[in-house]
Amino acid sequence: MRRKPPRVSIGLPVYNGENFVEDAIRSILAEYYSNIELIISDNASTDRTEEICRDYAARDGRIRYLRNERNLGAAPNYNRTFHEARGEYFRWAAHDDMTEPEFLARCVEALDSDPSVVLAHTRVRIVDQRGNKVEDYDYRPNTSAPDPCKRFFDLLFVKNNCFEFFGLNRRDVLAQTQLHGTYPVGDRVTLSELAFRGRFFEHPEPLFLSREHPDRSVRRHVSQQERAAWFDASRANAITFPEWRAFWEYCKAIDRSPLSARDKTRCYLYMVKWLRHYRKRMRRDVYVACLDMASRRLGSRIAGPLWDLADRLGLTEEDI
DSSP states (O other): OOOOOOSEEEEEEESSOTTTHHHHHHHHHTOSOOOEEEEEEEOSOSSSHHHHHHHHHHHOTTEEEEEOSSOOOHHHHHHHHHHTOOSSEEEEOOTTOEEOTTHHHHHHHHHHHOTTEEEEEEEEEEEOTTSOEEEEOOOOOOTTOSOHHHHHHHHHHSOOOOGGGGSEEEHHHHTTSOOSOSSTTHHHHHHHHHHHHOEEEEEEEEEEEEEOOTTSHHHHOOSHHHHHHHHOGGGTTSOOOHHHHHHHHHHHHHHTSSOOHHHHHHHHHHHHHHHHHTHHHHHHHHHHHHHHHHHHHHOHHHHHHHHHHHHHHTTTOTTO
């Protein structure tokens, strides 16, 4: 007899995560809300990740372990876990983060009690490599506002680390989005698409534990060009314009949203403000792409001095 699908699906994408993936799995299995499935998608890891995950899958029937034949890039691996999900609710889990045992219960309660909420999450505690508290995170856009344009504006301009991305979603609403875009800030665009469709709920306790460590993707892949290749392995040698891609994807998200024509116009105007706000980064995109093309066409002997000049002018600095 076919088993009834679980209520909650959790997608855990991982690549060479032997240092922390066991902690992540343990914290998920320890959740008080137990009607779950855990879908682990291994992006062709070369360390002990496969051994660790297969061991847990053999011991707990709620775990499904999948392995890609090659590294697809982070975004396709994230999206594979969603496509395998069967639950009414879905969340992504990073291999180096953890949750307190009450996390899912509080998020499920919020989604069950209010149909206008499309994503439920909690406040965040930053922990170190050993899981010890560093600080409580306190940058929060107003994603619970009734006005979808206000929610979008705050996601664009209020400083935040995008932790809401690891909250619990209504799977049918998340399916209306692009899922995780194969480019830097793809997670932020996904959150914007969700915000166009409903409010977010934040539980006031810090039940999500984000681990700060030197091997985090944002530490290992500093430039937007490096991150573009990390998100999509097929773009590893491509000349990219990450900031311009972000602008275009935000605009496309507005276009396919269910907003009224008036509200879409408001959001497009926010994107004009976004262009002005990040104009130095947009310029940098063009400079770096031109230097990259020069390197490929002219060779390092000629292109090298151009890169040196760009460095002296600050044109290749990430914070431009």
